Amino acid sequence: MFQAAKRIANITPSNTLAITAKANKMKADGINVISLGAGEPDFPTPERIVRRAYEAMVAGETRYTPSDGLSKLKKVIIQNMMEDQQLRYQEDEIIVTTGAKFALYTLFQVLLNEGDEVIIPAPYWVSYPEQVKLAGGVPVIVNTKEENLYKITKQEVASAITGKTKAIIINSPNNPTGSIYSEEELAEIATICIENNVLIISDDIYEKLVYNGAIFFPIAKLSEEIKKQTIIINSVSKSFAMTGFRIGFAAGKKEIIKKMTVLASHSTSNPTTPAQFAAIQAYEGERVFIETMRANYESRLNIIYEQLLRIPYINCVKPQGAFYLFPNVKETASKCGFATVNDFVHALLEEALVAVIPGSDFGAPDHMRLSIATSLEKLELAIARIKEFVEKRITAY
Incomplete structure (x- = not known):
């Protein structure tokens, strides 16, 4: 019978994986899920960089x-x-x-x-x-x-x-x-x-x-x-x-x-x-791409941050860098009838069709992480869905 090594058995399973897998399954089933879990830029790699990798392979640099x-x-x-x-x-x-x-x-x-x-x-x-x-x-x-x-x-x-x-x-x-x-x-x-x-x-x-x-x-x-x-x-x-x-x-x-x-x-x-x-x-190479991407994220952040704060009971320190929002949603989850933020996050996926990452994976169980590395249109729709979900839950609860 297989038994994992102790060093692996001590590793903490990730709630993120379960959320991501479920969101991907829903998308595959044709459900319009908006995923705000991405930990990577949504910009394409600059063409000059991709071309250099190709040229290296063609030249035998393998x-x-x-x-x-x-x-x-x-x-x-x-x-x-x-x-x-x-x-x-x-x-x-x-x-x-x-x-x-x-x-x-x-x-x-x-x-x-x-x-x-x-x-x-x-x-x-x-x-x-x-x-x-x-x-x-x-x-x-x-x-x-x-x-x-x-x-x-x-x-x-x-x-x-x-x-x-x-x-x-x-x-x-x-x-x-x-x-x-x-x-x-x-x-x-x-x-x-x-x-x-x-x-x-x-x-x-x-x-x-x-x-x-x-x-x-x-x-x-x-x-x-x-x-x-x-x-x-x-x-x-x-x-x-x-x-x-x-x-x-x-x-x-x-x-x-x-x-x-x-x-x-x-x-x-x-x-x-x-x-x-x-x-x-x-x-x-030139750095225009970096500044274009940075300025785009800054614009998204300033718009979405204000919209996020209109969701009842949410509290969020405005980020100075990276591309995430990390609001404290403990009171929001409680007012919606959930015992934990993890339960709240799973319900957001199932009912509001928005996938976010629970803060427990980051050592902050009262929070959730939202990536702004997606289009402004999707971000605004996702925030609107979360707001509608919360307001309905609070009213019903």
Whole structure:
């Protein structure tokens, strides 16, 4: 009889998968479901990037590459980090990976011993705690407060640190809240991490998607000392609408990058070769696409946010970045007669024909996540459906 390994048995099942599977089944049956669960841009990958991948394949660039990625790709990543963030890295401080998710996975595998702790502010991206557990580590969840815009404070960091703390994850702009840490907030956190020898894992994947005058500041830019204590995780997925290309990278201490490269050599061997050439084109080309996409999301956000707040009892901090809304719907669900937000979310799908993601998967069970990575027309219709559903339920209840 098959019995799963303990490291897999300890992984928490995702409510997101059940919602997504059900929504897809309803769509296949011809039901007009609007899905707001997407964690990827709805813009097509720029044609010049797609063409470069094709040209690479035609030219025979279909063989293995170094496990840490093509030297040319690492060079353009380094150039971009210098131009955009004034951060200077060497090639042996960069590893190109099969997506940013694998960069994180590899990092935890080489960093953590059994029982090592990683501080994770909640709400968090769904895979952080599970990847820590897969590496034998212990996710230490710190619940942030709405009044702090769901950002961890220096006091909360200090209180969470123990003798077993190995690292902290800072995701700015944040998925799912859209919150962005200021330079001052990052400096306070970084100081505590330096004092306690805690590695900073800076997930910067949404760095280009910031709105209404908000500014992304990289924590590694604070000082050379903090830069040495930081591993940056990033990719082409969100900035260039290249989620399926699976190209990410990590930048940081060469000793850590070297160990990550060894692990990659025994797992993926190397990132997909034509996709690496596409990523080179992405980083070398013009940036008009990024600004067009960013401005479009900003416009959608400003329109939809106001409409969302017209739904009874909903409360939502306005996002500064990424492409999600993360409203607190605990009171809304209760007024509609539901015991939990998960029940409310399932009813939205079945009765209002709108698929959203329950906040429980992000460590925030009172919330739900709505992606604005779909057309404004669909977003407005989805919000109208939710509003009608809530108002009818409240009246009936």
